[in-house]
Amino acid sequence: MTRSSRPLTDPSKRRPPRMLSGNEACALAAIDAGMRFYAGYPITPSSEIAEHLANWLPRVGGVFIAMEDEIASMGAIIGASLAGTKSMTATSGPGFSLMQENIGYASMAEVPVVVVNVMRGGPSTGLPTSPAQGDVMQARWGTHGDHPVIALTPYSVEETYEATVRAFNLSEQYRVPVILLLDEVIGHVNEKVALPEREALRIVERPKPEVPPEQYLPYVDTPTGVPPMAPFGAGYRYHVTGLAHDETGFQTNDPKVIDAQLRRLHRKLELGRHDIVEVDEFLLDDAEIGVFAYGSSARSARRAIRLAREKGIRVGMLRPKTMWPFPDEEVRAWTKRLRAWLVPEMNLGQAAHEVEWAVAGAVPVRRLGRVDGNLFHPNDILAAIEELA
Amino acid sequence: MFDYQSYLRLDHFPLIWCPGCGNGVVMKSMLRAIDNLRLPRDQVCVVSGIGCSSRLSGYLDFNTVHTTHGRALTFATGIKMAKPELTVIVVTGDGDCTAIGGNHFIHAARRNIDLTVVLINNLIYGMTGGQHSPTTPSGSRASTAPFGNSENTFNVSGLAIAAGASFVARSTTYHAQQCDKLIERGIQTPGFALIEIMAACPTSFGRANKAGSPADMMLWQRDHAVTAQRAEKMSPEELQDKFTIGVLAENPRPECRAEYQKLIDRLREQEAKA
Numbered sequence: 211m212t213r214s215s216r217p218l219t220d221p222s223k224r225r226p227p228r229m230l231s232g233n234e235a236c237a238l239a240a241i242d243a244g245m246r247f248y249a250g251y252p253i254t255p256s257s258e259i260a261e262h263l264a265n266w267l268p269r270v271g272g273v274f275i276a277m278e279d280e281i282a283s284m285g286a287i288i289g290a291s292l293a294g295t296k297s298m299t300a301t302s303g304p305g306f307s308l309m310q311e312n313i314g315y316a317s318m319a320e321v322p323v324v325v326v327n328v329m330r331g332g333p334s335t336g337l338p339t340s341p342a343q344g345d346v347m348q349a350r351w352g353t354h355g356d357h358p359v360i361a362l363t364p365y366s367v368e369e370t371y372e373a374t375v376r377a378f379n380l381s382e383q384y385r386v387p388v389i390l391l392l393d394e395v396i397g398h399v400n401e402k403v404a405l406p407e408r409e410a411l412r413i414v415e416r417p418k419p420e421v422p423p424e425q426y427l428p429y430v431d432t433p434t435g436v437p438p439m440a441p442f443g444a445g446y447r448y449h450v451t452g453l454a455h456d457e458t459g460f461q462t463n464d465p466k467v468i469d470a471q472l473r474r475l476h477r478k479l480e481l482g483r484h485d486i487v488e489v490d491e492f493l494l495d496d497a498e499i500g501v502f503a504y505g506s507s508a509r510s511a512r513r514a515i516r517l518a519r520e521k522g523i524r525v526g527m528l529r530p531k532t533m534w535p536f537p538d539e540e541v542r543a544w545t546k547r548l549r550a551w552l553v554p555e556m557n558l559g560q561a562a563h564e565v566e567w568a569v570a571g572a573v574p575v576r577r578l579g580r581v582d583g584n585l586f587h588p589n590d591i592l593a594a595i596e597e598l599a
Numbered sequence: 600m601f602d603y604q605s606y607l608r609l610d611h612f613p614l615i616w617c618p619g620c621g622n623g624v625v626m627k628s629m630l631r632a633i634d635n636l637r638l639p640r641d642q643v644c645v646v647s648g649i650g651c652s653s654r655l656s657g658y659l660d661f662n663t664v665h666t667t668h669g670r671a672l673t674f675a676t677g678i679k680m681a682k683p684e685l686t687v688i689v690v691t692g693d694g695d696c697t698a699i700g701g702n703h704f705i706h707a708a709r710r711n712i713d714l715t716v717v718l719i720n721n722l723i724y725g726m727t728g729g730q731h732s733p734t735t736p737s738g739s740r741a742s743t744a745p746f747g748n749s750e751n752t753f754n755v756s757g758l759a760i761a762a763g764a765s766f767v768a769r770s771t772t773y774h775a776q777q778c779d780k781l782i783e784r785g786i787q788t789p790g791f792a793l794i795e796i797m798a799a800c801p802t803s804f805g806r807a808n809k810a811g812s813p814a815d816m817m818l819w820q821r822d823h824a825v826t827a828q829r830a831e832k833m834s835p836e837e838l839q840d841k842f843t844i845g846v847l848a849e850n851p852r853p854e855c856r857a858e859y860q861k862l863i864d865r866l867r868e869q870e871a872k873a
Contacts, residue, residue, distance in 0.1 A: 281703075282676070285670040447641060450665065
């Protein structure tokens, strides 16, 4: 079955250009994607998302609620999604830590929600107004247990708009929490963008049951691995739990059933992998050196690559727009044509660890970490490229 | 005879609760209240947290959610805000609601969101094996209070009143018929309603405190519960080992979701004019 969560049906259809920040683009896109419930707790550098939505949501009949903390925010968006409403929250590192408990619940109970994490410096309270990319692994493994998750890493304001719509499409399509990983620079930078026309957006809705209530199995296996989801109040009275459950949704201790259900949670993303995983390839065709970069680090990397090209160095970039599931196949495919990888990121080697794992020693992988709250200067990345050349 | 079976998911019986547990009494009382109000069952949503009492949701044939520990009120808040036409009832315990979920409890009451909370207070963490909770009486024993609980306890209903709940009541499993009426009134209240029901945990609390049989524990409830009217005439000394039952507070205040709807409607009107 071919499925597409890609939001643009006709990329040429655009609204007039305007200046927008990443956070504002995210809030706009959420409304355009049909999000009608937002719950959140203020935290820099994500707060503008909440502020815009507090203003816009009631105008479109949606609901904004300020919760008492980020644990409550996650609980509330799960509840609203069970009631059939597309829901979202936004936060930064410390709040993202608090959300992990109920992100696990959303994975286990297969409740579509979108969680925006505008990354700032950590650990702990860290650097509230400085960019970082230290939550890449937390986005993957922050909650306990073997759980599936999708995380997207846009690198511009325009891409943040598209990635936000796509985050809702993916969460609905696969019934999974989707993490939108921005960083402080992407959230706060203002860029001139021509947003896609609303009519040119592909908006995906969760699969609905086609059977009468008495035959409905809320956690049944299907060819896609994704069970249909009935909203509360529509006549399908069923049970939702974070406990290991069978296809009826009720707790089970049967090892065979538990194993099959947990493997299905992963299989549904494996089956959708080619829809979910998206990368951008920049000047890679003749490259000997590959840069693997995402978010605001990829902006510096683009400039560094152009400067290196001017010096005759054949370098290009593989930029993951989807961080999780990790684009390991894409990394492996390009590795065959490269002499080395360079991974600049605003942490001490989180995505680099995954690149190393995918490359499996075939070529050297050079880590370039930055954790001082500053962006990479293109010259920093250029120097590392020159060392590898 | 009341037809409980039509409301129950009998495939999931027997209940996990121990013999003599008060949770079943509360479950039946909830069903009588819902039936009396003739609520369409597709429109009823029962949300619970984690613990013995929170298993209750799974036995009822409504839209049911068994959430994470302490978080039932947050899920319920999302459901109610997104779909206000649903009747949302939260079932929780003393540990779930006042320890790990304490902050959510305060804020749900403050918002005065239209949820009915049935808090089964058995004075202990039952499911994990009888550890002391914020409502374990000072001096009482628990597996983590082998020498008697040295901490002060929460007055749960008092907390809800202070935070701004519209309806607050307390009863016991001995007073099951009173529970029906209080739950009914809680559901009918357009705002946050707390019905705190004192329930026996013979297995954990009872054994640790030599409280006797389940029947003895219910008789203790009878002998220590006084109505609000009677309590007014009693001295502080007489009230020392007593607790008040019945309606403890009625405080009509603007309800959270209804107020938000007014905002939506006002903005729509403005838009229409413009």
